[in-house]
Amino acid sequence: MNPIEGHLPTRSPLHDILAPSGIAVVGASADPTKRGYKAMVGLIKDGYRGEIYPVNPKADMILGVKAWPSVTAIPGNPELALLCTPAATVPGLIAECGRRGIKGAVILASGFAETGEEGAALEREMMEKARAHGVRIIGPNTSGIFNLHHRVNLLSLDNVKPGDVGIISQSGNMLLSLALEAQHNGQVGFSTYVGPGNQSDIGFNDYLRYLGEDHHTRVATLYVEGFRDGRKFLEVAREVAAMKPVVVYKSGSTAAGQKAASSHTGALAGSYAMTVDLLKQSGVSVVHQSDEILPVAEGLGLLQKARGKRVAVISDGGGQATIASDRLSEAGLELAELSEATRAKLREVLFPQASTVNPVDVAGSTDANPSLLATCMEIVAADDNVDSVFLVGMFGGYSLRFAESLLGDEMRGAEAMVDLSKATEKPLVIYSLYTPVKPPALRRLHEAGLPVYASIEHAVRVLSALGERGQYLAQARGQSREQSVEPRPELTAMFHAARAEGRDLFEYEAKRLLREHGIEVPLELVVRSEQELTDAAGRFGETPLAMKVVSKDILHKSDAGGVRLNLVGEAAMHEAREAILASCRAYDASAEIEGVLVTPMAKKGVEVILGVIRDPIFGPVLMFGLGGIFVEILEDVAFRSIPLSRQDAESMVEQIKAKKILGGVRGEKPVDKAALVDLLIKVSRIVEAYPALSELDLNPVIVNADGYAVVDARVIVERDSETTDKDADA
Structure with missing residues (x-):
């Protein structure tokens, strides 16, 4: 099945684990300082509909729920176990979970591979038990999980509302930051959260596949320090990104950050620039600032995509229009060239001094009637040259800044914007300097699902992500894999011979590999003797030549004096060969030198x-x-x-x-x-x-x-x- 057609080819086994019908809390406690207490509180307060099985051999009841002395004593059939016990107890508990038929375990404890060899040995023992008993592992060293639409809250977070943003984060504090930001925003809600921890079993690609299938999730959002199986993740990302947006913030963009990521999770953090390019190749929207994560996730979740990168800016202030234009250009977006028909319609409703080129500056036209901003948005949205509309300025604050009597006009403007958003497929993105105040008109836009931002930079980052996603989807639909080539036996043998001799391919062998598969490589000759050099000189004539040493022991030819350029005629070639051999022997007296490679100089370019x-x-x-x-x-x-x-x-x-x-x-x-x-x-x-x-x-x-x-x-x-x-x- 082509993932473009709308669903992943196989169902993730994580659905039963992340939306369980019963949960065993191993290490449940009545002590408010313990995670076993907080997990119980989270499940009870959120009204979890399944069965809760507290496990504690020293208690009969915990928070009014009957407790059990061990996992194997539980009478029901929980699908998930939360282990709130020390690391040393985990392998044995996993075996018990398996014998009880529990499908998955969330392991909070640290003290595994992230701490050194002793912890790594404990983690291996845990995984042996898990595989032997068919238990899938979330963690260890995880901050926990929640699935708000199923009222599974094992973090006991308060005031986090259900929504459509799924989050996988290797940092529990990053989740807390996003949760607090969402509370302040008032519009963003979450579907599922998982802290993958050490990814000893279930990795980012597994979680992303689940979020791709989860009908409560419209955008998958990931905070990543390091991948275990990056190639598999890219494969899954391509499939999921064809259906819904995927947002990734990859930490470790500096050498110091990469070191910190490795020590924190035991994960490998590769080249940041390489990782970003590969993620984008797979359709992922990459954010580079932590405060961009939620705005971009919200914008993509609400608006999904733009047809392209041409943006029309409407502003009630010249300064902010200039700032918006600068940021759009820096982000690789374009200021759409408005048609003459569009500009004529704008002139009909705006003052003569207004600028109708993009960015459109209403120049005071809306001071007495702010609903005109909605009219301008409707006009430019109808232009075929426009892919997205960006409103910049003080909409929502006219009644606060000028006169309370303007509130009606602002509300009418907000309703018109809502109607426009339903009538057009082009994204409408709003920046208002009054966003922090949350005036009525902006609250109405929020309620209707229009993204409103307090930062021009955040709004532009959303517009950029929408444009990138639109282009990716358009290209992916018409993309076909290039035809592969079959390995040739004689070239495969060349690799075997080099390996047997403990060396890499000689340059002439590498070029033969290229030439045999259709890559244009200039004629070249390997010269091993004076006679062969004379023959080569006769063959090339007066063509300017390059000469390079051929040696398995000299990889950096220039450093060894093993390169001579612009050689014309046999005499120059003889002199260059002697100089190369002398320099290379001085560089490494033990180097085995096969000869020199002679080839025409490349043309200028x-x-x-x-x-x-x-x-x-x-x-x-x-x-x-x-x-x-x-x-x-x-x-x-x-x-x-x-x-x-x-x-x-x-x-x-x-x-x-x-x-x-x-x-x-x-x-x-x-x-x-x-x-x-x-x-x-x-x-x-x-x-x-x-x-x-x-x-x-x-x-x-x-x-x-x-x-x-x-x-x-x-x-x-x-x-x-x-x-x-x-x-x-x-």
């Missing part, structure tokens, strides 16, 4: 770099960027998970900040982007076909108006025995 790694979390990943300072200092690169679609490859080329250079600067012709996209796709196919390819580095590749030239190629061979077996089978 733009240097780019293509790199592939097999990331331990996300699997094979392709990197692209401009070469030189752009990759070394500015780190202006794009990442995509392999395999690539054509849209993926095209978006990589368009993503880099220095892409204008590819379009031609200072009189240079634009490079052949189609050839570059084709190169990216062919590299992706090669990586899929040869599991023994651990890393690939094409640096530089010279691109120009006529295509590209692969100047240097390096392939690192996987040494792992399992990969050897897979490659042999291929």
Whole structure:
């Protein structure tokens, strides 16, 4: 089943666990300082409809509910157990849960893999028991769960209303922050929350699949410190994002943050920039500031998507219109070019001094009649050049700022905006400086499900997410996977030979791999003797040549003096060969030198770099960027998970900040982007076909108006025995 058609191919087993018909609270307590007490209070106060089974061998009743001395003594059939006991007791309790037929356990205790080897051993013992008895584990080291639509509140949080935002957060404090923010907002409610903890069993991809299937959840929201199985998460994210928005805040964007994430959860935190690109490739809306999480989740939940990134701004103040325009541009959005017909209609209702170009500045036209703002929104929303409408200013506060008699006009304006939101598929987003005051007109918009923000920046981030999601869905529907290639036996044998010799592919072997799969590689010759050099000179004639050392022991040729450029004629070639051999022997006297590689100099063009790694979390990943300072200092690169679609490859080329250079600067012709996209796709196919390819580095590749030239190629061979077996089978 294609996930675009509307549902995931399999049902998550988490439904029974997260919406259980009975719950055992192991370690239930009458002590208000204990989690076993708080969980009982949360279930009772929220009116949980299922059976509650407190387990405590020292009590007959807890908070008016009959207690049981052990899990196995429970008479009913709870589907979920909450373990509020110390870490050392957990393995034995999991075995008891399994014998009782309990399907899942929420383990609050810390003291497992996040604390060191002793804790890791305890976690392994716990998982052995869980697998043997068929018990799924949430945690350990989890903050807990709630499912508000089923009145399952194991955190005992107060004043959190049911809604359609599902949250998975590796930080319990982040949940508390979002819950408090939601209380202040008054509009956002939650469906399910899970703290995944150490993810010893159930991981982010499992929780995301559940939220994708949960009909109470309109937007899945995740706070992530580290993934266990990032590649599986990307796969599930693509399926879920086709049906509903997925919002991720990934912490660990700095080296310090990554270290903190690892020590906090025992999770691996990879490259932040790479993770963001891969998440976006899978349709995820990534937020970079913690205070953006809830606004973006709310906006996407309410509005879902925009057709594109063209925004019409309507403002009752020039300064804020300018600020909005700046933020929109910085976010990669466009100010829509309003049609002449739209501008004419605006001129009919606004004062002559009003500006009807985008951003529209009403210039006092609404001071005596604020409902005109709704009229302007309706006019611009009808323009085919507009994808979203952004109202900026003081709507809702006219009756407070000018005259109480304007309240009626503001309420009529609010009703007109509500009617417009029902009549158009284009998102309507409102920023008002009076939002914190919650005046009646803004409360009416809130009640009707229109997002109203107290920050221009938050509103713009929502507009950006809506546009990105709309574009992703449009591309995903027309996206088809590029045809794969079959590995060739002679090239597979080349990998085996290199591995047997304990080396990586020689450059000429790496280029052969590329050439055999349709990548244009210049003619090159390996010269091992004076006679072969003479033969090569005769073959190339007066063509300017490059010469590089061939040695399994010298990876960085330039550092060893193993490269000479612009060689013309046999004499220059002989002199260069001697210099290269002498320099490389001085660099590493023990290096085994096979010879030198001779190839024509590449034509003038733009240097780019293509790199592939097999990331331990996300699997094979392709990197692209401009070469030189752009990759070394500015780190202006794009990442995509392999395999690539054509849209993926095209978006990589368009993503880099220095892409204008590819379009031609200072009189240079634009490079052949189609050839570059084709190169990216062919590299992706090669990586899929040869599991023994651990890393690939094409640096530089010279691109120009006529295509590209692969100047240097390096392939690192996987040494792992399992990969050897897979490659042999291929």
